[in-house]
Amino acid sequence: MTGGMWISLVACAGQLALAGLSLARVGKNPLALPLSVLCIALSTWNFCGFAGVRADEGGWRLVGFTAGLMTVPFTLHFILTFVGRRRGLAWAMYGTYAVFGVLALAMLVALFAPSLEAHLLTLRFGLTVTVLTVLVMGWAFALLGLHVLRSRHPDERARAGLVLLGLTLVVALLMTELAAELGLEMVRLGHVGTLLGLPVMATAALRFGLFGDDLGAPRLALHAAGIAGLGVMAYLAVVRLFVAQAGTLIVCTTAVTFALVAATRRGVTAYVSRNERLERLATLGRFSAQMAHDLKNPIAAMKGAAQYLKVEHAQGRPWDGHGEFLDLLLEQVERLDRVVDTYQRLARVEPLPRPVNLHRLVEGVLSLQAFASPGKVTILRELAPNLPPCAGDLDLLANALENLVRNACEAMPEGGTLTVRALRDGADVALEVEDTGEGMDARTRERAFDDFFTTKATGSGLGLAFVRRVVEAHGGEVLLTSREGRGTVVRMRLPAIDGSRACAEAGEAA
Known part of the structure; x- marks a missing residue:
């Protein structure tokens, strides 16, 4: 195999390992979903480049183009989430998904319609995609650069700087592939960009807590590296066995991809879930301690008054002069009732105006x-x-x-x-x-x-x-x-x- 094919294969497996790390935090961290789908799209693009050369099958080119198109909305989604503008600029994010989703869908349809493929893989279509990509990515990177300049905390500035560097390597060098497709004399560096951007993004995730401190353990990095190594060997074996059988090759590579993502996600989830269980138990303990504190004082007052009255009764003394103790008991019962009512309303948030x-x-x-x-x-x-x-x-x-x-x-x-x-x-x-x-x-x-x-x-x-x-x-x-x-x-x-x-x-x- 050539050096470029090896780069594509290693980048593919590495991106899948990073996707597995991200998927473990989906639903818990808003950065996890866009980063995981971005990594999966990049890994698909890398593998299509590898398989297209190895299997000499034109369909891989269209699939790779589809994956490349979807990296644009995925990147925008990630950047808007990172800079805290995802909700405020949701219209732009979903609009980009719609436009590039239609373009990507057209590419997939072209797999089964050669006439449509002839219309899509033209200079006009390529220039349209280039203009859209430059506009969207230029705006997104401007937001990210502004965030880097405004960041005052050293860790946040380091995270933002790494994210900016990693995405710049990926997107800028990926544009060389598009330029080459348009017929320009350009060295294809897209695979190199995804490979170089991978360790930068991994450093942001594992060293600078992109998803929080729970992903900072060195053993998670070793786990991801091991999965990536197994992925390289699995892809090599599948391509070598089924290089002449396009359908079987697609099915087997898809199965390997899902297996890699699942294995990475399982290992990370086991580690993260343990920490989250401990956090939930600690939260429950703090809530119980607060409730015990709120109930303890009125109960202690009631106990003291009841014990005093019991001693007075045991000694045959009348209660005529101790009405304040009976009042105290009633007051504390009402206080307990208010405490219970307050906790119920805290849960339901039902105001009594x-x-x-x-x-x-x-x-x-x-x-x-x-x-x-x-x-x-x-x-x-x-x-x-x-x-x-x-x-x-x-x-x-x-x-x-x-x-x-x-x-x-x-x-x-x-x-x-x-x-x-x-x-x-x-x-x-x-x-x-x-x-x-x-x-x-x-x-x-x-x-x-x-x-x-x-x-x-x-x-x-x-x-x-x-x-x-x-x-x-x-x-x-x-x-x-x-x-x-x-x-x-x-x-x-x-x-x-x-x-x-x-x-x-x-x-x-x-």
Whole structure:
């Protein structure tokens, strides 16, 4: 075999190994899906180049062209997700999928329609694809380059730089293949680009935590390298055995591809699942500890009062002068009932709206915060005067604000300034919590309010998701602004009620 064929084969197996690593995180990390399908498309393109030379079959050229076309929307999907613009620019992403999907489908149909193939593999079609690719990739790489320049955290800048370098190697050198197909005098370097881009992207994933720290173990890299080596040997054996049988060759190479991806995914998933089980158990333990803390005080008070009354009864003393103990028992029973009701409403987020004074709400939440972080965090209050009340559930809003305050304090382990504001927001009112911590990167910012998403080793991923549900249940909106190195601001916008309505609702509540 020639050197180019070996490069294609090694790149193919390596891309499949990286795809396996990515597939293990699909559903848990938004970068996993676009990177895995991008790697599979690149591996398909590499293998088509290898098989087309080895088997001398024209159909491989069309399949390779199809895979090459789909690398464009896959790359855009990955870049938009990486820079935290996937949701905001979803229209562009899905539009690119639609356009290049139609072009790729036409290529596949041409496998069975030679007349269509003659119309597609022309200079005009190639120039159209080139213009579309340059426009889409130029815009995507501009977004990625801007993200690199704006990144302040060293690890994020390293990740972004590696991703930019890896994708540049892949896409730029892949364009030489398209230029050669158009008849230009150009050295084909696409296979070299995918091979060089592979270790760069693997370094971003394994060394700089592209999917999180759970993929940083060296044994995962060794596992992927072993799978890639087996893939090379399997592809060589299949092509050597069935080089003259195109149909059998396609079936066998497809089976090898699925086996490689499945083997890699299985090995990574076993490692990751173990860590996730431990995290879920830790979260359950923290939730149980919080519930035990909330129930322990009223139970202890009830026990003390009951023991005292029991001793008084055993000694034959009347209870006439101990009515306060009976009142205490009733109060603590009601307190327990409120605790249970609060936990039920925390799960369902069903507000019981009453007029809520935002000044009192803020003061109540912050009254004990100074004891929680003494000397570390400076707490500032900025409460606009003459704020109208909002129609809300005091317990749920207090819990939501407590979550934001606690997150802000945890974002400043070395100390900083926590500012809580109550202010007008147009016709509405708002509560705003600002910290001077490290801030969030683009991907964390986009997923901050997702259920079970957390960047903390001891976090549950429920805090900000709960805040979002509470605010939306009140007919409001929650907004987050954050920049690395500049802190984070979270605003809860809530509908205001006028004074006459507030008085009427307060009278009904009484």
